[in-house]
Amino acid sequence: VPTSRRERPAKPALPRDGIVAAAVAVLRAEGLDKVTMRRLAQELDTGAASLYVYVANTDELHAAVLDELLGGVAAPREGSWDERVDTLLGSYVGVLFAHPGLARSALSARPSGEHYLALIETLLGLLAEGGVPAARAAWGVDLLLQYATATAAEHATRARNPTAGDDWDALTRAIRSADPAARPHLHAVAGAIQSGTPQARTTWGIAALLRGIAGTPVPEERP
Amino acid sequence: VPTSRRERPAKPALPRDGIVAAAVAVLRAEGLDKVTMRRLAQELDTGAASLYVYVANTDELHAAVLDELLGGVAAPREGSWDERVDTLLGSYVGVLFAHPGLARSALSARPSGEHYLALIETLLGLLAEGGVPAARAAWGVDLLLQYATATAAEHATRARNPTAGDDWDALTRAIRSADPAARPHLHAVAGAIQSGTPQARTTWGIAALLRGIAGTPVPEERP
DNA sequence: ACCTGAACACCGTTCAAGT
């Protein structure tokens, strides 16, 4: 009796796509914590071992999920080229913020799907529009995406775990109470070092990155 | 009979310090994978629950371990200020490279111990020496350390897990086989986008970061 | 070639009960 197994809506033809689709569904419904090999196997009426034919490990699975979510990130149409970079990366970070923990995986296993490629393409286009030499832009996109991903990874953990804010506070306390004689520079900027909203800091960070990328020759350029 | 328990060399007086010391020892002997609450409890002849009085969670424990390892990072004495920044961050990344996985934790829970403060102080001093305005330097150290940490997190995972290189290859393959009509910019820089040694890229990244930090006014500076 | 159950070797964190 082949139809005796539990019925599910639309069992997909391609296992890899089916696994990723199930993973996205579980992510949306219950969060990244539940996007595990075992849980997904359960969802697909199989054993966890079966998934390893299509997915190398958990990080790779998460990368595929992220790529899927990136489908919701559209290229901005308004503003100057650098404003659009800021908006685009803001959207990217937004996706990561909405699903805490995914950013952490993304640092280890980068997505390599269509949506991630589209993001890189858009970024390269904006940098070209801004007159950034292609060789610098090529290395620059890496820097920009790494920055956006790392920012999300930091912020996401703090947002999810209520006690993780303590680490932040611990650093703040440590900086504030630093010995002015032993750490003069730290003491001098104690107020400034953690000032500003996350948004303001991220916008500044992207601006600094763009300036640096545009103005720093890559080794190949030098004679 | 109070001495009936298994003997260990030098049981430390302060539990928190004792936990961190044991964690460093286990890290050195067996790697970060074994630096778990349960394993540490075993090492200290107690139950895992007891550790939670002194350490909030596993990430915080890892952050404390990293701070300890940072004691081996000395301020460079030779070269120009920006060369010394490169050397200093290189040492920091080196510590993280030697213990894969620690960088990942560090992104979520930043260290806040003496050695991390010393690193920030040295960095601030170098930026001041380079004529970077204090307000930009204050935000800049964050950018520099985040970059160094994220770089280590990426590279470390690839180095540890033999199949993680596949993700890299997967992205490389995807970029190389990108449709030239749909992704013209990507196609144009396909060769350049992943060229260069990690060292060359990191040095370029730091140079770009420094240029951006030095040249980008923070919001407070604007009237 | 693919799929599976079962096993291996573990986790983090909480909590009631003790001292």
Place this chain on the structure above:
DNA sequence: ACCTGAACACCGTTCAAGT
């Protein structure tokens, strides 16, 4: 105030055996 055993609720990954 601190410490503990035990419990809760899980993990990732491998592998021999099947189909």
